[in-house]
Amino acid sequence: MKIEVLTLFPNMFDGVMSESMMWKARDRGLLDFSARDIRDYSGDKHRKVDDSPYGGGGGMILKADVLLRAIEALEPEADTPVILLSPQGRLLTHEAAAELSRRERLILVCGHYEGVDERVRELAISDEISIGDYVLTGGELAAMVLIDAVVRLIPGVLGAEGAQQRDSHADGLLEGPHYTRPPEVRGLTVPEVLTSGHHAEVERWRRQQALKRTWLRRPELLERAELSEADREYLAQLAAGAAD
Ligand code: 4GN
Numbered sequence: 001m002k003i004e005v006l007t008l009f010p011n012m013f014d015g016v017m018s019e020s021m022m023w024k025a026r027d028r029g030l031l032d033f034s035a036r037d038i039r040d041y042s043g044d045k046h047r048k049v050d051d052s053p054y055g056g057g058g059g060m061i062l063k064a065d066v067l068l069r070a071i072e073a074l075e076p077e078a079d080t081p082v083i084l085l086s087p088q089g090r091l092l093t094h095e096a097a098a099e100l101s102r103r104e105r106l107i108l109v110c111g112h113y114e115g116v117d118e119r120v121r122e123l124a125i126s127d128e129i130s131i132g133d134y135v136l137t138g139g140e141l142a143a144m145v146l147i148d149a150v151v152r153l154i155p156g157v158l159g160a161e162g163a164q165q166r167d168s169h170a171d172g173l174l175e176g177p178h179y180t181r182p183p184e185v186r187g188l189t190v191p192e193v194l195t196s197g198h199h200a201e202v203e204r205w206r207r208q209q210a211l212k213r214t215w216l217r218r219p220e221l222l223e224r225a226e227l228s229e230a231d232r233e234y235l236a237q238l239a240a241g242a243a244d
Pocket of ligand 1: 085110111112113115130133139142
């Protein structure tokens with residue numbers, strides 16, 4: 001996958017894109033990443049990229065011509081998603097990340113100041129995504145969150161093939177608890193089923209823990225999750241106070 005970011009702060013990506021899983025993905029040739037400076041397209045000897053809003057009100061707006069030149073310089077194909085990170089976008093979910101992870105190329109546009117000239121949206125943005133209902137000073141951190149969520153779903157990026165299938169949200173549920181050695185930590189032990197060696201029992205227990213945690217913390221997720229008859233029975237028991 002090729003990911004190209006347009007930003008006023010390309011150096012913000014250096015650390016995140018050079019460590020851990022991101023670096024592995026690049027090292028393995030699974031990710032080609034670049035961050036380009038929008039300021040290079042100002043076409044102005046003062047490298048000006050913003051201006052005050054028509055109608056007043058203060059704050060600064062990223063200029064349309066500058067951003068359009070920056071996007072056009074990347075020569076997006078007709079089907080290349082050109083994504084603006086913004087609090088007004090559709091929410092980033094597992095499904096959105098999974099869909100983007102199947103693309104060959106993504107262009108991410110990071111705004112700053114109070115916003116970008118609306119004509120950029122009309123002419124050059126194909127998708128607008130938000131990482132949550134809050135405002136950031138720029139789109140860079142949102143872009144890095146999106147990149148991380150997308151890249152870890154590219155086949156071959158994470159070592160253990162398919163470990164992502166059990167992630168929270170991958171099947172519409174939150175994951176249950178995990179344990180590793182030692183067997184006792186400050187008097188707290190490990191659920192016996194996990195050391196029983198009984199694989200089917202472990203899977204059943206994990207499923208129930210995921211259902212329970214989702215029911216307690218994010219009950220609205222259960223409305224959209226794919227549930228078996230056994231799942232529904234367990235949830236009914238939970239609701240009746242007849243299971244733990
Ligand atoms: C994205 C960008 C929040 C998000 C942003 C988000 C920069 N804030 N929730 N801030 O994903 C106006 C133009 C604000 C750029 C934008």
